[in-house]
Amino acid sequence: MQRPENTAGIAGQELAGEILAPYLHEQAGEFLRGLRLHREAGPDNQSTEEAALALRAAARRISATLHTFRPLLDPVWADQLRAELAWLSGTLAGEHACSARLARLLDALHRLAGSRVPPPRGDTGTLTVGAARAGALLDRQLTLARTRAHSAALQALGSSRFHAVADAVALLASEVPLASAAAAHACEVLAPAALDAEDRLDRAVAALPLARAAHPYNAEALVQESESQDSPWHQVRLLLRLHRYAQEVLHHGLGEPEPPERLLAAGRALDRHRDAAEAAAAASAAARTPRIAPATAYALGVLHADQRHEVEAARFAFQRIWQPVAVSHAASTAPAVP
């Protein structure tokens, strides 16, 4: 297989299937390796979590590839495997998400509680315990959720549904059900499909209120209906990941350069956006617990607002990372900042 020098390491004259299949083989191998490590690791330890992370990372890449390059694959098979991988990833992600959310909230409470939550004057007796009580409440609630997620993951891993997914991935490690389009040159079908993924990302970013996000302390994230305004950002997070994995496919086997730091940094900002939004929701959910003390509720209110400001800060960070490309879009599509 000849690789032309002039495409700077991007897929060109090879057949699309000759690039797509090895990438899927490799990711399927990673998935199976993660699965084996997960089985070998004891319950509830560090290596179980690492194995689950590796397994999910492979599942995300396979799923993204099935989505972006669907025209080059057997569509019925691709759609079905994607749905099953989404179920599996979602199930396996729950436990880690609960741990990470609890750690984020307790860190934030610790940061806030050394401080004036509650303020150290007046009859602070009941308020002083607010932050500690809020931490204990969140600990109980999120530990319970984590335990449930752990049971659900164990149950999923023992299910016939899971064994069917594992079998499908094991097959994928040696054989990819390609469509006839995969016999075309990569530059004709593979690169355009990757470009479509990038276009979808660019359009979604252009629709974000970046001009407002660029204005620090706009207090947007805490105000009216703004939590429902989170979803375009969450969507961009997913599209960014699809774009990154599509680039991985294109560059697969070609020395596999690191993805551009800008993409990684933007992804981290959007991860932080998502994590803070979910942590804020967990804080306000905890405040709906019946019969909590006012001091606890007060601390949860402060915590909720703190995490919503983290959401706003993450939007600001994303905008700063993206600006060189996106600011001209934003200026024309985003509302003016007062």
Next chain:
Amino acid sequence: MQRPENTAGIAGQELAGEILAPYLHEQAGEFLRGLRLHREAGPDNQSTEEAALALRAAARRISATLHTFRPLLDPVWADQLRAELAWLSGTLAGEHACSARLARLLDALHRLAGSRVPPPRGDTGTLTVGAARAGALLDRQLTLARTRAHSAALQALGSSRFHAVADAVALLASEVPLASAAAAHACEVLAPAALDAEDRLDRAVAALPLARAAHPYNAEALVQESESQDSPWHQVRLLLRLHRYAQEVLHHGLGEPEPPERLLAAGRALDRHRDAAEAAAAASAAARTPRIAPATAYALGVLHADQRHEVEAARFAFQRIWQPVAVSHAASTAPAVP
């Protein structure tokens, strides 16, 4: 009286007293005019408030002038009048401060309450009323405080202590007790005293953590002991005002140019800093009310955090305004931003 052209409108060869005395005469006149308007206006209306504002503005300028140019004045007289003006200003300021704080907090609650305080899902019944209850609680508490401040102001205005202040200011409208130093040329004693005021301001600004404030979303204002870190900023606010009024004295009668927009904008940022800090304290004080509902406490926690972020935003705004001058100081004195 000759004014040299080459000092660009700044006091020069005149005698210091010839600049200082007319300025104090004029401010004393403003004070007395405010006092007359205040007496003529009915109770509890717009013009009473305007008259009180005018009276306080004149009192601030007289007091600042007595402070900055103390070496040019009878020091015993200056110190005593300053103390009495501080008492009067403080007494008159209370009512307005309560109204403004309540308006700020209700505005913020209104902004927040259309939103996810509480979040519109789950058993939001009790939480939906949280913001409304918090507003009602703050309204009760601050209206009560305002009424008390109003009574205190009325009582003060009828007191013999007040009449003594009014007599002293009435005397000041025609005669200023100058020290012998006031017979020196303005450029030798008046300008240096004004320069000292500017130096004190510059040193205080240089000691502020401007490098951290320049970093948006540093979450400084909500964290450990940061409310006690407000005081250097409050101090800069006062020093900025002393500097501005000292410049007014220097330029008095010379066409009186508007103060530089930068000074005014910096002052507004520091006013906002002070107002937000006091509003945040009022929100957390309200949360210490016995037997409030958890939903109310939660909303007050969100409100407190929101106002502390306003504090942080005001610091950021001040730094942006001041940066052209102060950033080099800040870089050498402020802690590095992580």
